[in-house]
Amino acid sequence: MSSQIELAVQMTCTSCVKAVRDSLNIPGVSNVVINLENNSVVVDTTLTTSEVLRHLESSGKKAVVKGYAGSLAAVAILDVSKHIQGVVRLVQINSETCVIDGTVDGLKPGKHGLFIHESGDLSNGCNSVGECYIPNNHQPDELNRVYGNLGTITADDHGRATFRFEDKVIDLSNIIGRSLVITEHPDNVNSGKKLTCGIIARSSGLFQNPKTICACDGVSIWDERNKPKSTL
Missing domain, CATH: 3.30.70.100 (Alpha-Beta Plaits)
Incomplete structure (x- = not known):
């Protein structure tokens, strides 16, 4: 789209x-x-x-x-790590679709996970962002998708991940002020190493x-x- x-x-x-x-x-x-x-x-x-x-x-x-x-736009600046830097933009372009668009540098080549976590508290880096975010009223879809699991991003041989995809599950208004996290492995919802993170803040x-x-x-x-x- x-x-x-x-x-x-x-x-x-x-x-x-x-x-x-x-x-x-x-x-x-x-x-x-x-x-x-x-x-x-x-x-x-x-x-x-x-x-x-x-x-x-x-x-x-x-x-x-x-x-x-779009009805709402947000941005997450990923700069908690000195070695991994990136910007991810999120736009609710209609009631059913959020476009997620980002570029992240400094990753190990290969696949990584992209997740929304409960808290925007970065006082202890990525250790204080809470669990992967799942609203109380969320019903898993036919693929048993975890709400805050946005999927997999892939870094090239130079450590850069560039991505743009549409998400039909999240509502951007529900995640403003929470955090966006990149994990070492794509399937680590609430465990494994968090590589970097940033607060999802409303943008223009x-x-x-x-x-x-x-x-x-x-x-x-x-x-x-x-x-x-x-x-x-």
């Missing part, structure tokens, strides 16, 4: 618009709306966000994600993020994107 992503793209002229449009003339992108005045690009796509950014920036223009179309929907200057330090969104994590 296609979803809409809003991006801020650093454009100054009509030739920039052409370069951006040409960079997105690719399979998996069905529609591109560009507003030069607002430095805005809205894309209908079935690609991962990282793929869209990679193609867009092949035009030579900087780009930053600003929002997603389409056209809900007017930010051009970061209020915390006064730098532009372009400079903010390039700052080291340790200084944010």
Whole structure:
């Protein structure tokens, strides 16, 4: 299922618009709306966000994600581990479907588990996030799916896992403030090593993020994107 992503793209002229449009003339992108005045690009796509950014920036223009179309959007920044870093975005695009889109670096090549856990408490790292989340009223489906088990992600030979899939079980409104966890093995629901985790925090929907200057330090969104994590 296609979803809409809003991006801020650093454009100054009509030739920039052409370069951006040409960079997105690719399979998996069905529609591109560009507003030069607002430095805005809205894309209908079935690609991962990282793929869209990679193609867009092949035009030579900087780009930053600003929002997603849907009734609710959230993001989990996975940075508890110094060696494993990633961003996972979740968008409730309709009442039955949540799109989960992420890129994680630093994993051991192979398959890993992706889970929702009960708590957003990271005071003791991933050891304080509680059990795999299962609502009291949840009835297992025909596959006996555990509610908080989002499935398997696969890291390539360089340790990067890039994924985008649709989940028909979770309701994003139920998991805001909980945590997203990556495990060493894909079948470890409540046991085994947790590699990294992050709080699932509400994020901007389409056209809900007017930010051009970061209020915390006064730098532009372009400079903010390039700052080291340790200084944010």
